[in-house]
Amino acid sequence: xxxxxxxxxxxxxxxxxxxxxxxxxxxxxxxxxxxxxxxxxxxxxxxxxxxxxxxxxxxxxxxxxxxxxxxxxxxxxxxxxxxxxxxxxxxxxxxxxxxxxxxxxxxxxxxxxxxxxxxxxxxxxxxxxxxxxxxxxxxxxxxxxxxxxxxxxxxxxxxxxxxxxxxxxxxxxxxxxxxxxxxxxxxxxxxxxxxxxxxxxxxxxxxxxxxxxxxxxxxxxxxxxxxxxxxxxxxxxxxxxxxxxxxxxxxxxxxxxxxxxxxxxxxxxxxxxxxxxxxxxxxxxxxxxxxxxxxxxxxxxxxxxxxxxxxxxxxxxxxxxxxxxxxxxxxxxxxxxxxxxxxxxxxxxxxxxxxxxxxx
Amino acid sequence: xxxxxxxxxxxxxxxxxxxxxxxxxxxxxxxxxxxxxxxxxxxxxxxxxxxxxxxxxxxxxxxxxxxxxxxxxxxxxxxxxxxxxxxxxxxxxxxxxxxxxxxxxxxxxxxxxxxxxxxxxxxxxxxxxxxxxxxxxxxxxxxxxxxxxxxxxxxxxxxxxxxxxxxxxxxxxxxxxxxxxxxxxxxxxxxxxxxxxxxxxxxxxxxxxxxxxxxxxxxxxxxxxxxxxxxxxxxxxxxxxxxxxxxxxxxxxxxxxxxxxxxxxxxxxxxxxxxxxxxxxxxxxxxxxxxxxxxxxxxxxxxxxxxxxxxxxxxxxxxxxxxxxxxxxxxxxxxxxxxxxxxxxxxxxxxxxxxxxxxx
Numbered sequence: 001x002x003x004x005x006x007x008x009x010x011x012x013x014x015x016x017x018x019x020x021x022x023x024x025x026x027x028x029x030x031x032x033x034x035x036x037x038x039x040x041x042x043x044x045x046x047x048x049x050x051x052x053x054x055x056x057x058x059x060x061x062x063x064x065x066x067x068x069x070x071x072x073x074x075x076x077x078x079x080x081x082x083x084x085x086x087x088x089x090x091x092x093x094x095x096x097x098x099x100x101x102x103x104x105x106x107x108x109x110x111x112x113x114x115x116x117x118x119x120x121x122x123x124x125x126x127x128x129x130x131x132x133x134x135x136x137x138x139x140x141x142x143x144x145x146x147x148x149x150x151x152x153x154x155x156x157x158x159x160x161x162x163x164x165x166x167x168x169x170x171x172x173x174x175x176x177x178x179x180x181x182x183x184x185x186x187x188x189x190x191x192x193x194x195x196x197x198x199x200x201x202x203x204x205x206x207x208x209x210x211x212x213x214x215x216x217x218x219x220x221x222x223x224x225x226x227x228x229x230x231x232x233x234x235x236x237x238x239x240x241x242x243x244x245x246x247x248x249x250x251x252x253x254x255x256x257x258x259x260x261x262x263x264x265x266x267x268x269x270x271x272x273x274x275x276x277x278x279x280x281x282x283x284x285x286x287x288x289x290x291x292x293x294x295x296x297x298x299x300x301x302x303x304x305x306x307x308x309x310x311x312x313x314x315x316x317x318x319x320x321x322x323x324x325x326x327x328x329x330x331x332x333x334x335x336x337x338x339x340x341x342x343x344x345x346x347x348x349x350x351x352x353x354x355x356x357x358x359x360x
Numbered sequence: 361x362x363x364x365x366x367x368x369x370x371x372x373x374x375x376x377x378x379x380x381x382x383x384x385x386x387x388x389x390x391x392x393x394x395x396x397x398x399x400x401x402x403x404x405x406x407x408x409x410x411x412x413x414x415x416x417x418x419x420x421x422x423x424x425x426x427x428x429x430x431x432x433x434x435x436x437x438x439x440x441x442x443x444x445x446x447x448x449x450x451x452x453x454x455x456x457x458x459x460x461x462x463x464x465x466x467x468x469x470x471x472x473x474x475x476x477x478x479x480x481x482x483x484x485x486x487x488x489x490x491x492x493x494x495x496x497x498x499x500x501x502x503x504x505x506x507x508x509x510x511x512x513x514x515x516x517x518x519x520x521x522x523x524x525x526x527x528x529x530x531x532x533x534x535x536x537x538x539x540x541x542x543x544x545x546x547x548x549x550x551x552x553x554x555x556x557x558x559x560x561x562x563x564x565x566x567x568x569x570x571x572x573x574x575x576x577x578x579x580x581x582x583x584x585x586x587x588x589x590x591x592x593x594x595x596x597x598x599x600x601x602x603x604x605x606x607x608x609x610x611x612x613x614x615x616x617x618x619x620x621x622x623x624x625x626x627x628x629x630x631x632x633x634x635x636x637x638x639x640x641x642x643x644x645x646x647x648x649x650x651x652x653x654x655x656x657x658x659x660x661x662x663x664x665x666x667x668x669x670x671x672x673x674x675x676x677x678x679x680x681x682x683x684x685x686x687x688x689x690x691x692x693x694x695x696x697x698x699x700x701x702x703x704x705x706x707x708x709x710x711x712x713x714x715x716x717x718x719x720x
Contacts, residue, residue, distance in 0.1 A: 045608055045609035046609060047607070047608075047609035047611075048568060048572070048580060048584060048609075049565050049568060049569075049580070049581070049584065049607075050561070050564050050565060050568060051564065051567075051568045052609075052702065052704075053609075053703075054609040054610070054611055054704045054705075054706060055703065055704065055705040055706065056609075056706045056709060056710070057705055057706065057707065058706075058707065058708055058709045058712070065690065101697075101705045116576075117587060118587065118591070118608045172696075172697070172700075172701060174696035174697070174700065175696070176695040176696050181693050181695050182691065182692075182693025182695055183695075191696075193697065193703075195701075195703060199697075199701035199702060199703040200701070200702035200703065201410070201700065201701045201702040201703075202701060204410050204411065204702075205409050205410060207411075208408060208409060208410060208411050209409075212408070216476075220408060220409070221409070224408060224409065227477060227478065231478070247407070247409075248405055248407075248478045249405035249406060249407035249408075249412075249413075249414040249416075250414070251407075251414055300695060300696040300699055300700060301696070302696050302700035302701070304700075320700060322699065322700070330425065331542065332542075333541050333542025334694060334699075335536040335541050335542055335543075335660060336532075336534035336535070336536050336551075336660040336661070336662050337461075337532070337534070337553065337559075339660055339682065339694075340532075340534065340561065340660060340662035340664075340680060340682070341532060341555075341559035341560070341561045341562060341662070342412065342559060342560035342561040342564075343413075343415065343553075343555060343559040343560065343561075344412075344414045344415065345414075345415040345417055345461045346414060346415065346416045346417065346418075347417065347418065348418055349416060349418045350416070352418070
């Protein structure tokens with residue numbers, strides 16, 4: 001696929017157009033009187049009780065909050081005065097978040113600090129928005145095949161680009177969908193974070209995988225995938241190159257993990273054929289989600305990606321899809337057991353959820 | 361204080377009355393035709409990708425969900441036909457949850473399983489409900505001093521009782537308050553869990569404390585408390601025996617930690633004078649919470665308690681109070697960065713929150 005077209009927004013942020021074959025972007029100047037960006041919008045603080053970094057991004061309190069559809073900042077803005085995307089139309093665009101939790105370049109923070117006491121560090125990194133489509137009312141599951149594939153291509157481009165930048169340890173492509181989980185912009189979009197540290201959950205998973213490799217000589221995730229395939233009770237969907245299942249110890253009322261059938265670390269290692277297959281099964285899964293309760297399902301989609309190097313080499317690219325909707329009318333809330341103790345309590349058996357999703 | 365009065369509910373569950381001086385409970389027979397309890401209501405499953413146990417409690421889907429006030433199962437039920445508390449009145453009661461996530465006796469699961477593959481274990485343990493008051497419309501912050509102290513006494517009693525039971529590794533007293541975090545019963549109440557394993561967050565905190573002790577020879581939490589006192593910018597309230605502060609790396613829009621000024625492991629090690637002081641400052645903090653936005657604040661209150669033994673000996677009893685309310689009208693949702701990657705992003709500085717709470 002061809003390289004994206006780059007554009008610059010009024011406050012200096014980068015905007016990238018990814019186009020379907022035969023389409024050419026036609027951006028116009030962004031004429032909005034945007035305030036200059038804060039060069040240091042956040043800081044990292046180290047929590048000694050958990051050994052984890054926390055991002056303190058206090059300037060985001062005033063970020064755009066549930067604007068009416070006619071003021072949507074993600075719809076095309078042909079006048080250059082109304083939107084984050086100054087153009088008459090687009091297929092897929094990616095741009096830096098106007099209210100970033102992480103921004104700028106610098107050193108990442110690999111692991112705990114050497115100093116004692118209260119330790120903070122600049123919140124360097126990258127926060128991007130990816131608009132899946134110019135259509136305000138659609139969803140990822142509704143995208144035509146070639147369009148879904150274009151989103152995957154954009155994710156892959158951003159992964160390669162951000163992983164190459166100094167200070168970025170981890171690239172996280174994700175989608176939050178639904179007001180029930182706090183989404184403040186209805187327009188179909190996702191986000192891409194370049195974290196300056198290995199996130200706590202990723203670090204925990206890599207530690208498990210390292211221990212597994214030392215004990216068994218094999219890859220933890222590959223072994224889990226093989227075990228799920230051998231068991232079969234929690235398989236949701238399969239293609240030639242991908243497998244989707246509800247994990248044995250699912251935490252969420254609806255939870256599906258999607259693995260490529262061979263070990264890769266991130267999207268950049270997949271072949272074109274695998275990327276085609278990935279776009280198709282990913283979209284298929286999200287379609288099942290929406291049919292589960294005959295209504296758009298609020299969900300989170302998390303692409304777990306790793307570097308192909310020593311510390312992260314035990315990682316296995318996969319997607320974790322999660323929803324808090326435990327019935328057509330009820331939500332699962334993360335209250336004190338989950339939020340304060342990380343002790344998850346699931347209300348449904350993984351096998352029953354897999355059977356329902358498989359049948360849809 | 362005197363020992364509680366024990367009563368038995370129609371399905372065999374235990375109910376305990378804790379009374380203010382001069383009060384005597386007057387229970388009546390529980391005449392509800394309750395179905396027999398499931399002796400194995402849940403199972404634990406081990407998640408190899410994180411090294412954590414997950415509770416699968418599938419029978420809880422039908423638990424009581426936002427009943428009208430006149431059908432509240434926590435209000436006194438003098439007929440023995442309408443309530444979990446068959447009595448004309450009560451001060452504080454504790455009873456086993458009718459829809460428990462953990463129940464029964466057996467072996468706990470200390471650490472990861474030895475076996476490979478998919479490993480499950482019985483969900484033994486204990487889930488209790490504690491009603492703070494017979495008044496349906498009150499809150500903990502509204503309780504008279506002696507009544508708040510009685511709740512603390514009940515927590516202490518349950519902690520001692522449950523810690524002595526085989527298979528229970530950790531006793532967690534907590535309160536979820538507010539529909540915004542999924543509370544389905546408005547009546548002022550908390551819960552008490554006896555987990556058959558060390559919860560993941562507690563295990564992580566104890567690992568940090570152990571490393572700190574090995575490196576510095578001192579207690580991590582005591583050093584953090586001393587550092588917060590020396591800094592002062594995040595102190596919210598102090599008494600002779602307790603200190604409350606917003607932690608340096610707070611994760612939540614409103615987060616306050618309450619520590620006794622001397623190291624104890626759990627409520628059973630506090631003196632009567634300390635328990636008096638604890639009840640007073642705890643209630644004071646919850647009152648500040650409700651004054652923050654001039655409305656009842658949705659919150660989670662988590663009592664971090666430890667055994668006084670080798671593995672848990674580095675623990676330091678404290679309370680973590682958290683709210684997801686980031687302004688008078690907006691909630692902080694745990695979306696993909698937090699839920700999928702444990703990477704927390706705070707929208708406010710801990711110092712500004714501490715200053716506001718201190719001034720209230």
